[in-house]
Amino acid sequence: MAKDFSTREDNYAQWYNDLVLKAGLAENSAVRGCMVIKPYGYSIWEKMQGALDTMFKDSGHVNAYFPLFIPKSFFSKEASHVEGFAKECAVVTHYRLKNAPDGSGIVVDEDAKLEEELIIRPTSETIIWDTYRNWIQSYRDLPILVNQWANVVRWEMRTRLFLRTAEFLWQEGHTAHATEKEAIDEAMMILDIYADFAEKWMALPVLKGKKSPNERFAGAVDTYCIEALMQDGKALQVGTSHFLGQNFAKAFDVKFLSRKNELEYVWATSWGVSTRLMGALIMAHSDDHGLVIPPRLAPIQVVIVPIYKKTEELAAISQRALAIKESLTKRGISVRYDDRDTFKPGWKFTEYEFKGVPVRMAIGPRDMENNTVEVARRDTLEKEIYSITDIENKIGHLLEQIQNNLFQKALSFRESNTFVVNTWDEFVAQLDGEGGFILAHWDGTPETEQAIKEETRATIRTIPFDAPAEKGKCVYSGKSSAHRVVFARAY
RNA sequence: CGGGAUGUAGCGCAGCCCGGUUAGCGCGCCACGUUCGGGACGUGGAGGCCGUGAGUUCAAAUCUCACCAUCCCGACCA
Numbered sequence: 001m002a003k004d005f006s007t008r009e010d011n012y013a014q015w016y017n018d019l020v021l022k023a024g025l026a027e028n029s030a031v032r033g034c035m036v037i038k039p040y041g042y043s044i045w046e047k048m049q050g051a052l053d054t055m056f057k058d059s060g061h062v063n064a065y066f067p068l069f070i071p072k073s074f075f076s077k078e079a080s081h082v083e084g085f086a087k088e089c090a091v092v093t094h095y096r097l098k099n100a101p102d103g104s105g106i107v108v109d110e111d112a113k114l115e116e117e118l119i120i121r122p123t124s125e126t127i128i129w130d131t132y133r134n135w136i137q138s139y140r141d142l143p144i145l146v147n148q149w150a151n152v153v154r155w156e157m158r159t160r161l162f163l164r165t166a167e168f169l170w171q172e173g174h175t176a177h178a179t180e181k182e183a184i185d186e187a188m189m190i191l192d193i194y195a196d197f198a199e200k201w202m203a204l205p206v207l208k209g210k211k212s213p214n215e216r217f218a219g220a221v222d223t224y225c226i227e228a229l230m231q232d233g234k235a236l237q238v239g240t241s242h243f244l245g246q247n248f249a250k251a252f253d254v255k256f257l258s259r260k261n262e263l264e265y266v267w268a269t270s271w272g273v274s275t276r277l278m279g280a281l282i283m284a285h286s287d288d289h290g291l292v293i294p295p296r297l298a299p300i301q302v303v304i305v306p307i308y309k310k311t312e313e314l315a316a317i318s319q320r321a322l323a324i325k326e327s328l329t330k331r332g333i334s335v336r337y338d339d340r341d342t343f344k345p346g347w348k349f350t351e352y353e354f355k356g357v358p359v360r361m362a363i364g365p366r367d368m369e370n371n372t373v374e375v376a377r378r379d380t381l382e383k384e385i386y387s388i389t390d391i392e393n394k395i396g397h398l399l400e401q402i403q404n405n406l407f408q409k410a411l412s413f414r415e416s417n418t419f420v421v422n423t424w425d426e427f428v429a430q431l432d433g434e435g436g437f438i439l440a441h442w443d444g445t446p447e448t449e450q451a452i453k454e455e456t457r458a459t460i461r462t463i464p465f466d467a468p469a470e471k472g473k474c475v476y477s478g479k480s481s482a483h484r485v486v487f488a489r490a491y
Numbered sequence: 492c493g494g495g496a497u498g499u500a501g502c503g504c505a506g507c508c509c510g511g512u513u514a515g516c517g518c519g520c521c522a523c524g525u526u527c528g529g530g531a532c533g534u535g536g537a538g539g540c541c542g543u544g545a546g547u548u549c550a551a552a553u554c555u556c557a558c559c560a561u562c563c564c565g566a567c568c569a
């Protein structure tokens with residue numbers, strides 16, 4: 001099949017990397033740890049943005065934009081927040097360059113040193129809560145339901161395209177509320193939106209739950225998350241929603257007068273998903289033939305390839321193809337008609353397969369005679385001859401079917417890779433074998449979680465909301481536990 | 492930041508140990524012709540500061556040192 005392309009079994013990490021590069025999604029840039037997102041990759045991200053943005057707005061949120069730079073002093077106001085991010089911050093110290101006196105090039109002008117260094121945002125809680133102080137005086141100013149689409153920078157040690165880059169794109173929601181309950185409800189509602197998006201758009205089944213204290217966001221009271229399982233048996237955190245309590249309100253002195261005329265601190269949430277979703281999408285569905293993109297996120301949902309020997313044939317085929325394209329477009333399906341004569345049909349087949357286009361149509365002389373098209377679906381690689389009557393509805397249904405099939409496939413993969421484990425030996429054996437989600441008892445202490453992590457590299461991915469009550473003994477300490485949690489090795 | 496590996500044409504690699512004409516090969520690219528229902532073939536052609544910088548030498552892709560970058564495995568994280 002595709003040349004120069006690793007298989008999953010062969011080398012999973014290499015397979016992923018090849019896929020991203022060769023399908024034209026992204027590539028490494030001249031800047032360490034930062035990627036160039038190429039047009040095809042970016043168009044998938046735009047689809048994700050579009051769907052999420054609509055969901056946020058439908059639930060009452062509005063978009064705004066805050067600065068890329070944050071004064072250093074803001075960072076130290078929330079103690080655990082600074083501790084969590086200090087080690088990975090890019091810092092701006094000067095604002096001017098000059099020619100080197102010895103003519104060796106451009107150097108930093110030491111006279112242009114900033115009074116106070118600026119941090120390039122790793123996340124925007126601090127600058128936003130500093131701003132909210134001015135926006136909030138009364139309970140009537142609440143809630144504030146703001147989202148921002150932005151880039152952030154975290155100086156990561158080791159980067160991987162989409163999964164972990166020094167600069168990444170994301171959205172971060174920052175809301176302010178009058179009561180604790182309202183803030184928790186908000187954080188939970190957003191988690192539902194994320195889960196809905198993952199399952200309905202990305203065809204990616206996710207577990208919803210709470211993070212253990214060790215895995216909690218720096219500065220949060222509680223972190224809720226959605227967690228997915230990748231094909232190599234490793235977990236990927238795809239989205240988080242944090243209940244921040246009054247931590248940031250206290251740090252930035254954001255108070256409001258309640259109905260009872262009492263001065264109270266504001267309750268907060270923050271939540272985000274990033275271009276890491278691209279990594280999740282790629283790893284969840286793709287195969288050894290290349291990318292597989294769920295129809296609802298595919299920039300091109302249907303590609304039509306003409307097959308002809310002589311140019312005279314092409315005119316008639318094109319007429320047919322363009323008519324089909326128009327009827328599909330009217331039904332809201334995005335179609336590309338690829339009549340380039342510079343590539344052969346076989347080449348195009350492989351190319352679109354590699355790029356994960358959900359449906360491919362071929363129209364040749366036989367089809368012209370029989371009023372048919374050959375339809376190939378990317379998810380199963382099956383081919384079928386369709387009559388062109390009512391083609392737009394048939395293709396519409398097929399796209400829905402593919403979307404559902406991808407979700408079901410991912411779901412059954414997750415189910416068959418979720419294991420109930422009761423002893424430490426089983427626990428270790430499972431991790432060293434096929435991996436997957438491991439349901440095990442945990443005594444609830446950070447010490448045990450830390451010890452397990454050090455010995456096995458596995459972490460508690462989530463404490464599922466729907467975990468049934470079940471008395472048991474911690475796999476590590478043997479102490480009692482009320483329910484199972486989800487362990488896995490993670491990206 | 493620790494361990495390992497790799498930087499030679501757009502991509503994948505050979506050459507390096509053992510220094511010596513014009514640095515090769517496959518794919519891709521360009522032109523023309525034959526092809527076109529699963530990555531076609533022929534003929535001709537273009538394309539290289541051998542990662543960067545110092546050094547050793549009459550002579551460096553090749554030897555030495557430093558630096559930079561990338562990938563893999565850890566620690567950190569969305």
